[in-house]
Amino acid sequence: MTTTSWNHKDLLGIQDLTVDEINCLLDTATAFKQVGERAVKKVPSLRGKTMVNLFIEPSTRTRTSFELAAKRLSADVINITTSASSIVKGETLKDTALNLQALNTDIIVIRHSAAGAPHFLSRLLKASVINAGDGAHEHPTQALLDAFTIREKKGHIAGLNVTILGDILYSRVARSNIWLLTKLGAHVTLAGPSTLVPRVFEEFGCRVTHDIDEAIRDADVINLLRIQHERQRMTMFPSIGEYAAMFGLNKERFARTKPDAMIMHPGPINRGIEIDSEIADCGRSVILEQVTNGLAVRMAVLFLCAGGKHSPEGAE
Amino acid sequence: MNSLIIKNGRVIDPANNIDEVRDVFVVGGKIATAAAQDAEVIEAAGRIVTPGLIDMHVHLREPGRSDKETFATGTLCAARGGFTSVVCMPNTTPVADNTGTIAFMKQRAAEAACVNVFPTGAITKELKGEELAPIGSLEKAGVVAVTDDGHCVQNNELMRRAVEYAKMFQLPVLDHCQDYNLVADGVMNEGHWSAALGLRGWPSIGEDVIVARNILIAEQVDWHIHCQHISSARSVELIRQAKKRGIKISGEACPHHFTLTEECVKIYDTNYKMNPPLRTEHDRDALLAGLADDTLEIIGSDHAPHCSYEKEVEFDFAPFGIIGLETELALSLELVRKKILSLRALVEKFTVNPARLLRLQEGTLSVGANADITVIDPEREWTYDVAQTASKSRNSPFHGWKLRGRALTTVVKGNVVWRETEK
Structure with a gap:
């Protein structure tokens, strides 16, 4: 395992990473995935380190995944959610973060509704700052686990046709995936209603289309995104029903995809809207494997950013 | 007291069509034709001497947010920036939608301000865009214009009536153009x-729609609407075409919009982060073209301390x-160095143009006028350090910038209110 390509204390986004750095993260995650398959799933890599999960926006998967990743690396973990914090008393994010740092926290994992919040914290703190999703900006560990899953299943990423379907405008998952997949040489198509998939995304090296049948016909990977109700202006499309009819992945459309087209979804799924319920559970869906891989990817991210001393192999 | 000789400067006084090296005399706080015996001499060889500059877009935050700025600190910023007059916006707490608040502002200006302060009043009560503020009473109390700056009247009928009503008092209407x-x-x-x-x-279209609306209302009512802090290329073009048709519409540009993207x-x-926001290189180019052909006839800072x-x-x-008062002149002089504007055209945007719109007596070196004068070294190099600002706030994107051009002496009614002493 090589860790020589990584010398950042923070993971704020994919956009600023090099191909070497992305591969370093993915390779490290491969090693950690094996740890998760052992009878004893815990390694001492981050023993004595403290990680705070600062989640100022709801989350099930990502928060649990980061917590478990840290625990498997033997770090001490504290979870903070908005409703149970002094943020409801009017404390600023800056003050909250400085107080956490005053407790000698080593890693702060932040989920926030405001784009750029992790970047703001990284300028203030000596601790490692890991972006667990900032507004509509980036969700780097999601893109890494998506890439990890594609690489594991397809053997490579370069040259693949990846279609990301749905609410691109408000999606941090879409942005992080766009940066990562284009850097690694995939052909990225974005599809969905014109209001949620504006042409400006062509400036990021993607193809934009509003014809879903055309978008999925040649796809090797179809990544479905949910409608982001919480970030949605009310004027973007007529109704959930029309969205499902026009852009949902139903059985009829699914039948016209390539026979080995892989179905992905970052969750949470809205069954019957962006994806037919049976397709979500079918053999070509890797939705739950994405979750499993997310744990390995987050262990790798924490390990590299916090400068863990023992490699996974050496932890036997 | 109040007597000065400003010697050997290049005097640029567009109101009197003067651009030549000469002396300026101040006697008893007024511009005079000859020196008083006890006059202080200010050497201005190699400097530019202009009528005191006017910034018609400033937030002084008093009353209500004197933790951000006060009449004393805001006007000291103005003086340091070369401005002898500022026009303050009505989005205070309470809102300047009543004569009591205007009276308070005038009292605070008399007590604490080191430059002239001209208040504006609100167009609508509490800036809510629902009912007209008492515009006639505000005019009697001394406002020079009405505006809901920071807000924008969305109801077109109400805006039309506001302009019709303000016309009766010869008050121009200033508008922050934003479709909610x-x-x-x-x-x-x-x-x-x-x-x-x-x-x-x-x-950008959120600005353009309101600019277009304002042009139609200004044409219909035949009265002045001034579009504040224009940021978009299409708005510049709309104003340009409307002016050609003789409509009473004008546009203002801010240094941050024509400097940054x-x-x-x-x-x-x-x-x-400002409102309207920084835009594209294309928009910035359009603002520069608009400044060059006088579509945008006024430069204002939108000094907004937080x-x-x-x-x-x-x-x-x-x-x-x-905040912007201290960096405005240097950033604007860049337009002259880049040959977008002549020095005279720049001085017009800071003097006669706002004075004409707001019907102020200021902005001229005419004999008998109040002696408001700015002495500028257009080549002085300096570094802007917000830690040294006169403002109570520090929110400038220009911190650490190496700037060229600075006001060396600022004179208000014959009193030197700012003198550059560095180096």
């Missing part, structure tokens, strides 16, 4: 960078606006 539906909760220009950064877009936001620094703790937050949650 199109802009919604946008925080930066809609385009490449908002898409990349995941920030909600504030599209939306790309600055990429580090999520809230000192690049406390550091208010700005040191997530980009979405930070208030809009930056």
